[in-house]
Amino acid sequence: MPNPPLSATPHWNLDAVVAALRQSREVTHNVRHQGRIRELPSREAVVAILNGLVASLFPSHYGKPDLTEESIDFYVGNTLNTTLNTLAEQVRRGLWFVSDQDDKNDAALNRKAVEITRDFAAQLPAIRALLVSDLQAAFAGDPAATHYAEILICYPGMLAIMHYRLAHALFGLGAPFLARLISDIAHAATGIDIHPGARIAGSFFIDHGTGVVIGETTVIGQRVRLYQAVTLGAKRFPADGSGALIKGIDRHPIVEDDVVIYAGATVLGRITIGRGSSIGGNVWLTQSVPAGSTISQAKMRDE
Numbered sequence: 001m002p003n004p005p006l007s008a009t010p011h012w013n014l015d016a017v018v019a020a021l022r023q024s025r026e027v028t029h030n031v032r033h034q035g036r037i038r039e040l041p042s043r044e045a046v047v048a049i050l051n052g053l054v055a056s057l058f059p060s061h062y063g064k065p066d067l068t069e070e071s072i073d074f075y076v077g078n079t080l081n082t083t084l085n086t087l088a089e090q091v092r093r094g095l096w097f098v099s100d101q102d103d104k105n106d107a108a109l110n111r112k113a114v115e116i117t118r119d120f121a122a123q124l125p126a127i128r129a130l131l132v133s134d135l136q137a138a139f140a141g142d143p144a145a146t147h148y149a150e151i152l153i154c155y156p157g158m159l160a161i162m163h164y165r166l167a168h169a170l171f172g173l174g175a176p177f178l179a180r181l182i183s184d185i186a187h188a189a190t191g192i193d194i195h196p197g198a199r200i201a202g203s204f205f206i207d208h209g210t211g212v213v214i215g216e217t218t219v220i221g222q223r224v225r226l227y228q229a230v231t232l233g234a235k236r237f238p239a240d241g242s243g244a245l246i247k248g249i250d251r252h253p254i255v256e257d258d259v260v261i262y263a264g265a266t267v268l269g270r271i272t273i274g275r276g277s278s279i280g281g282n283v284w285l286t287q288s289v290p291a292g293s294t295i296s297q298a299k300m301r302d303e
Contacts, residue, residue: 041093045086046181052083053166057128061152080121088117091170094177116173123169133202134161141205141225157206160192167196198252200224208263215252221275224255227263235269235286256291 055062056079059072067075092113138151138158145151151158163186171179179196187193191210194200198218204225206212211229214220218232234251253267256275261267264282273279274291283295 038096039093041090041178041181043181043185045090046178047185049083049087049090050163050166050182050185052079052086053124054162056080056083057124057131057162058152061149080124084117084121087120088113090178091116091175094175094181097177098174112174116170116175119173120169127165127169130165130202131162134158134204137203137205137223137225138207142207155209156190156192157209157212160186160190160194160206160209160212161200161204164194164196164198164200167194168198168200171196201257217250217270218252219254221255221257221259223258225260227261227281229264230261231266231268233266233268 051062056076059067059076059079063072063075063079092109095109095113135148135151135158138155139145139148142151145155163182167179167182167186170176170182176196183194183196192206192212194212194214195216195218197216198214198220200214200218200220201222201224203223204220206226208228209226212226213231213233215233220232232253232255237251238246238249240246250270252270254270254272255261255267256273256277258276259273259279260277261273261279262281262283265279265285266283267273267279267285269286271286271288273285274289274293276291277289277293277295279285279289280294280296283297285295289295
């Protein structure tokens with residue numbers, strides 16, 4: 001039976017609700033940065049930026065389908081020009097949240113945003129070289145992979161790594177807010193959560209990937225492979241005398257070259273996983289292991 005129509009226009013007492021929300025927003029529970037309204041970076045714009053950057057790095061895979069040898073450089077240049085202009089604006093918005101400068105220094109923030117974007121653009125060839133090493137590691141490490149195009153288009157681990165490497169460059173150049181937003185976009189798309197502050201060397205491969213978490217101060221060496229649901233996290237969070245967490249300390253693992261960490265393993269704290277080690281599935285590890293170790297749920301065995 002359908003609901004009967006409302007007999008009269010309802011009244012929601014909006015004046016009182018809006019006033020109470022203003023009191024909460026402006027006074028009681030103000031959570032704005034420095035207590036002021038700021039123009040936040042746009043998630044929609046950042047998604048478009050990522051699409052443009054990935055298309056510029058791998059135009060024959062993510063660009064237009066009709067590209068030719070004659071048109072591809074023009075396409076890359078035009079795409080980068082549009083993308084970098086948009087990026088500079090989003091960097092500018094993000095800089096408000098890492099700066100104590102007031103509105104009188106808006107011009108200085110604009111200049112800083114352009115500088116960061118220009119330096120970021122200069123890093124793109126090196127970023128692409130790292131991504132190609134990651135791509136090659138995925139192809140070599142997965143017997144189900146038939147060609148590079150399949151990995152680029154279909155593997156969530158590859159997408160997460162692409163976004164991580166772009167975010168890491170911005171993080172290092174002084175745009176951490178935007179870098180975190182890129183990481184969140186990648187997390188939403190892939191289920192893989194890599195903090196842009198983590199330091200990850202080349203030939204990195206995440207197989208399957210759902211549920212992988214890599215913390216801010218993690219250091220990962222060359223030719224490391226992770227499987228789904230691996231956590232490289234912090235064991236504890238030290239606090240100061242007032243109980244506030246101490247930020248910025250190294251609290252995540254160091255994973256040396258040629259390490260494999262299998263599905264569901266949890267590695268916590270500032271410990272070192274020695275070169276060439278293998279960490280078994282579902283292992284809970286909170287102490288360092290020497291090079292060449294094999295760790296299972298039941299025992300540790302040196303090889």
